[in-house]
Amino acid sequence: MAHDQELDASGLNCPLPILRAKKTLNAMTAGQVLHVIATDPGSVRDFDAFAKQTGNELAESREEGGKFHFLIKKG
Amino acid sequence: MAPKKLAIIATKGSLDWAYPPFILASTAAALGYEVQVFFTFYGLQLLKKDPNLKVTPLGNPGMPMPGGMERFMPVMLTALPFMQRLMTVMMKAKMKKKGVASIEELRALCQEAEVKFIACQMTVDLFDMDADAFIPGIEFAGAAAFFEFAGSSDICLYI
Numbered sequence: 724m725a726h727d728q729e730l731d732a733s734g735l736n737c738p739l740p741i742l743r744a745k746k747t748l749n750a751m752t753a754g755q756v757l758h759v760i761a762t763d764p765g766s767v768r769d770f771d772a773f774a775k776q777t778g779n780e781l782a783e784s785r786e787e788g789g790k791f792h793f794l795i796k797k798g
Numbered sequence: 799m800a801p802k803k804l805a806i807i808a809t810k811g812s813l814d815w816a817y818p819p820f821i822l823a824s825t826a827a828a829l830g831y832e833v834q835v836f837f838t839f840y841g842l843q844l845l846k847k848d849p850n851l852k853v854t855p856l857g858n859p860g861m862p863m864p865g866g867m868e869r870f871m872p873v874m875l876t877a878l879p880f881m882q883r884l885m886t887v888m889m890k891a892k893m894k895k896k897g898v899a900s901i902e903e904l905r906a907l908c909q910e911a912e913v914k915f916i917a918c919q920m921t922v923d924l925f926d927m928d929a930d931a932f933i934p935g936i937e938f939a940g941a942a943a944f945f946e947f948a949g950s951s952d953i954c955l956y957i
Contacts, residue, residue: 735899736897738824738828739897741829742824742911745827773829776830777828
């Protein structure tokens with residue numbers, strides 16, 4: 724899936740990845756996709772919970788090259 | 799659907815006690831909660847422009863130390879003059895190394911996420927604190943005023 728914006732949260736630990744994602748998503752319009760890269764293993768569950776509770780869709784959650792990649796579609 | 803409400807009462811002013819209120823408040827705000835934090839007693843230290851927070855192993859038997867030192871560190875040693883400063887420096891270095899946000903950064907993120915910070919007027923008066931010593935953008939109020947929000951909150955935490 725193509726993304727409209729990318730956020731590199733590598734090296735940042737809880738709760739920074741979701742806080743930064745929320746801030747970036749605020750400036751995006753509905754339907755746009757944000758690609759987040761994180762190294763914090765806790766971020767996998769954090770983004771799952773974030774999507775469930777904020778009405779944004781977690782289109783993809785995968786691990787690649789030692790990092791975690793998330794595609795979040797703004798609801 | 800109305801947003802859920804989180805009320806936090808922050809009463810401690812050391813570095814280790816500063817993280818829970820700010821992390822919980824900022825995370826809840828990121829998840830769409832309406833959050834208000836009431837800072838009272840030593841919690842007011844968290845609202846200072848220059849917090850300069852410390853942490854000490856003295857009286858903190860649960861505090862882990864590098865190299866498993868806590869297993870044989872006598873309590874008297876933790877009371878030595880330099881220990882608090884040393885532990886604070888080491889703790890801050892560890893936080894930075896692990897990519898954990900500083901208190902100032904978490905606090906700023908909270909305010910950006912529109913978390914409301916309320917300073918307990920009574921404590922400010924009690925300890926003769928100067929309103930200028932605190933960060934801008936905070937309110938001063940008493941417990942009764944805070945109960946308006948806390949009373950209807952979904953989650954209320956005492957830290």
